[in-house]
Amino acid sequence: MLKHPKDVPGLISSDEGRWLSDIARGEIALEIGAFRGRSTAFIASTATFLVSCDSFQGQRQLRDDQAPVDFYEIEADYWHALESLGLASKVAVIKARSNDVYKSLAGPLHARLGLAFIDGGHYWDDLRFDIQYINLVRKGGVIAFHDYHGTRFPDIKKAVDAVCKPLSDALLPLACPGTIAAFRKERSIPDVSELPPE
Numbered sequence: 001m002l003k004h005p006k007d008v009p010g011l012i013s014s015d016e017g018r019w020l021s022d023i024a025r026g027e028i029a030l031e032i033g034a035f036r037g038r039s040t041a042f043i044a045s046t047a048t049f050l051v052s053c054d055s056f057q058g059q060r061q062l063r064d065d066q067a068p069v070d071f072y073e074i075e076a077d078y079w080h081a082l083e084s085l086g087l088a089s090k091v092a093v094i095k096a097r098s099n100d101v102y103k104s105l106a107g108p109l110h111a112r113l114g115l116a117f118i119d120g121g122h123y124w125d126d127l128r129f130d131i132q133y134i135n136l137v138r139k140g141g142v143i144a145f146h147d148y149h150g151t152r153f154p155d156i157k158k159a160v161d162a163v164c165k166p167l168s169d170a171l172l173p174l175a176c177p178g179t180i181a182a183f184r185k186e187r188s189i190p191d192v193s194e195l196p197p198e
């Protein structure tokens with residue numbers, strides 16, 4: 001029985017989840033990468049509305065320490081979590097690859113999000129597009145990247161640093177738990193474009 005976001009199985013820690021809940025409170029939020037709905041539940045528990053995007057197709061490639069999973073089961077668990085926790089009415093679920101829907105989401109959401117949480121594809125060919133979701137964050141809002149810290153997924157740090165370091169006068173790094181790196185948009189920035197292929 002799921003009673004609380006921390007009961008939802010998934011790949012973020014409870015500390016990371018609580019941090020996301022705090023940042024999302026009262027905000028319009030977006031996440032890329034939902035899996036069984038753990039980050040979804042933490043964010044939607046406090047956000048006014050959450051756009052949750054997942055292809056439900058997994059990563060482009062599996063590392064040796066990752067076992068294959070059945071994404072029919074993952075998606076069923078995701079819906080079960082949203083329904084059990086009474087969150088479905090404030091989550092818009094986008095079942096698609098994030099780069100395929102960027103343009104259609106950027107229309108209505110440009111500079112409106114209080115939180116964008118990026119935890120989808122962990123390889124360059126996804127991240128080079130996902131970095132553009134920073135354009136949807138409002139002034140004062142936060143963009144957060146899971147698995148930035150650590151050695152498992154070096155493309156995350158590479159893409160984030162390529163875009164965020166040159167904008168350090170506008171993007172304030174935040175203290176975050178776990179593997180999250182996050183930045184508050186202190187000032188408006190010019191729109192960021194997709195990064196080149198590797």
Ligand SMILES: C[S@@+](CC[C@H](N)C(=O)[O-])C[C@H]1O[C@@H](n2cnc3c(N)ncnc32)[C@H](O)[C@@H]1O
Nearest residue numbers: 010011033035039054055057058097098120121
């Ligand atoms: C690391 S898991 C997300 C974990 C989740 N945030 C949690 O709290 O447990 C990554 C998810 O991103 C999805 N994904 C991978 N690449 C994607 C892409 N380009 N667009 C959308 N979803 C993607 C996968 O299907 C998978 O469910």
